[in-house]
Amino acid sequence: MVNAYLVSLAATALVMAVLAMSAQLLVGLAGQPPLGQAAYLVVGAYTAATLATLTSLGPVQLLAASAVGAVAAAVTGLLAVRVRGTTFLMVTFGVGELVHAAAGQWAPGGSEGTHTPPVIALPGLAPMVRPGWVYLYVLACTLIIGAAVTVLTRTRFALLLRGIAAHEPRVQATGHHTSGLLLAAYTAAGAIAGAAGALLVAVTRYVSPADAAMGISAIALAAALIGSGSMIGACAAAILLVAVRDWAGGLLSGHGSTLLGLSFLALAYLPRHRLAGLLRLRDRGRT
Amino acid sequence: MSAPLLRLDTVSRAYGARRAVDEVSLDLHPGARHALIGPNGAGKSTLLHLIAGTLRPTSGRIHYAGHDIHRWPAHRRARAGIARTWQHPALARPLTVAQNVLLAVPGQHVAALRLRPRASAAALDALDQVGLAEHAQWPTSQLSYGDQRRLEVAVALAAQPRLLLLDEPSAGLATTEVTRLAELIRALPTDIAVLLVDHNLDFVTAVADTVTVLHHGQHLTTGTPSDVRTHPDVRRVYLAEADPTKHVPTTPGATDPPAAAPPVLRVRNLRAGHHGAPVLTGVTLNVRAGRVSAVVGRNGAGKTTLINTIAGLHPALSGTEIALNDRLMTGLSARRRCRAGIGLVPQGRRLFAGLTVAEHLALPRPHPGRPRTITARQILDLFPALGERRHHRPHQLSGGEQQMLALARALLAGPQVLLLDEPSEGLAPAIVGQLAAIITGLAATGSAVLLAEQNLALALDIAHDVAVLDRGTIALHAPTADLRADPTRLQDVLAVPTGSPR
């Protein structure tokens, strides 16, 4: 009963899982909720699409998308790391939407978007047209990215980020430039989101400014929150949310947004053991 | 003599017109054990922030180990060897005890995957120094308050500092814990300089070689603990020129205490804490109509916590009973308590930034069920200075005018009991005199007043009875006249630097 639609849906879900890991790096580790990760996804996707005119080699597109995503995040992150908590969310949301608007102006294809040829997984292989092969390629890339992220979460860098989430002045007083660390985390998250963009192009063979829409960023953030700090949890939640939006929404004749909205409401009201640091976002040391 | 490790050169920090730290100069040599003391609002914590880099000085220079660091960001100063603790434990609670210490251990690579044996040894070493090595793998949130404070010291020590800044390290600790902390600080390597702020003068005497007294942001004196205790200026600051032995009652209100009236405000077994540390462990007191009751106690004794808990701004722990005219207030919101008749003049005034004097006076409305005890017109008669400054905002007012406005704001709600938290803080003596007359006048017209004061002279001057807050409870509660007759009782409990008889 597995048809092509379901397979490509599963691949899309994996792309969202990668984007959720990017959001989790910021909200789960550093305690700063991003609502603009789709911006770096679309930067990566356009990078991959532009590169597709030169090479169809998927891994090359992936690396380039990741690098450009990181650069875009490093530049725009200068804005985001000046604030914390809810204001961080607001600023990243604003930045994400500005990238969305700029993509409609400047990106190849304008608001119509641009189509790309199928990618090649490894040199010498044929372009991947069948959804099954694309799915396996995306799955392999997701696992590699997931492994890299897991390594990242075991470094001292991740410990410092968790320290920032819990008590930033303390980390600062131990000699660390906390805004710099956050910018590094933001850049890394941008690289992961950029990689997700390249995978998106591999799946849909198409990219448009609509891929930078707030909805994509919102799903990534919500998945990270459901995951409560865990990378695997964020991936699972992202897959679940895509299933709710596209698959269950499809069954209900296109009311995916309503289902997604209900999921967000449920997420807000159902009791969860959220990271203690997140709950103290508004704590500004009032005495 | 070696060059000083830290040199403050006429350092000032202003908030608007107020100078929290006013041209303070200070030298700290390697190995120093230096304490900063002074009444509330003296600028002690601000000075620590200025040295640590979490605040920048408005003017002046800070030299540390040969560098002018007054523009350096906090993390750069930390890297240069300045470690610190906060008034309340600043720890990453979701992390384990060892991870908290590891945050500070230097010489680790940010991208490192594995812990270097040297780093984990250094972390264990720091934990061992404070006696927490067995709890290394515990989640920090499960530590007791005293252990959290010790962990903070361990985090600071793990950074291998040359200068250690401790902000009220003894606050919230039991006596035995304070003794252990003093031993720990004395046993630190002699190349570490320690600068600490504390209210517990016994602790300061046990730890410090040198004590600096600050008052209104200004440097008052520096000397050995015993010098400072007998210094006449220090006596003056702590007792605010009060000499209970020579007191002559000057105000009419203090002479006729109607002690028999039923209490307006009844507080039974009030318990409250901060960040898990118990501050008040069972306060019981009554405030009667027409009387001023003063709560005195050393800095950090919990006077503000008491006032705020009664006003409903600080959560009370179970068992607490607060009643106004036999109506239970416990569990009511701050607004309902205000409507019921509890008026608050908080510490630091807490005026609304950006609102004019006229707007402040337009905000409070008394409960319709109660006769309006005072009108805006009467308020302006009582505080004529406010009438001329109707369109000014708080930051444009002098300290005295701000205090009058805070008092007027509370009075307009028609309170039955007025809570005054350190109303004399930061005011010139002449203004304090005016304030005393106003408070006495309010009591004479039948208001019940609960006054939390550090200014002992003011408290003895206007209160009918004085309660001493110590170690979370009322250690002594007596009519003012009795205390004047026997001043040593008060001094024993307060442990203020009274000096030896001349």
Add this chain to the structure above:
Amino acid sequence: MGLSGLVNPYTITALDGVAYGLLLFVIAAGLTLIFGVAGVFSMAHGTLYLAGAYLAWHLGDGGWAGLGLALAAAVLIGAVGGAGLAAAVRPLTERPLDQVLATLGVAYIAADQFSTVFGAEPRSVDPPRALAGSVSLGGYQYPVYRLGFVAVAALIVVLLIWLVERSRTGAIVRAVVADPDMAAATGLRTRTTRAAVLVGGGILAVTAGVLGAPVIGPAPGVDTTILVYSLIVCVVGGLGSIRGALLAALGVGQILTLGVALVPGAAAFVLAAAMLIALTIRHRPSLAGRPE
């Protein structure tokens, strides 16, 4: 140098910018006050504008009656919507992220309902016939409605600033922004104030939707666009500041009209730069606790 010397295509565009800026201000004023008073970043704020715009399209009949009906309905829907949001975020006090998620959920559900009821294509809303024409401004034709809109919006701005900065109600709101605990201890109803600001912000946003529909018409996605631009206005103007929001809104209005006319495509970068400058000036590195 008369009027004709002043009027050129750029000043006409700048006038459009003033209209756009005032529209953004009316919406952003609610958003910034809601954030200042209740600490809530309402993701459903753009949805309220879109609801108003659809209302104008649905009830508009080309006459004054339709506009009046739409405005009356806007006040009702804005009040109900604001009260609903207040009730929705009430259990989530001190959980700002959950507040964002809850309002986002509401925005999603509403957006889906809008496109089901009103369709996916943009709707154009005509102003009342009496204001449908255009006048000649120094040789250029300019829509009468837009001039009327600028006048009405300016009136709303004046009323709003008076309400916030001169009235007792405004003093209560500002007192709650400055120190909620002390406001409660002064006997003020902080929770009612929070709810009232959400209601007021809702009414403003829906009313702006009705009045602004002939300028920015209803279409799917307009909710997000309006939300983003009013968010940028709030950030640039300083969260919680009404006067800051007015200046920022007028600036953003010019960037989105005159800026686009002068340097097409640069608007996003200019807005990002404006946010960066505002945040750099306002959030100097200081993480310290308050002074003792």
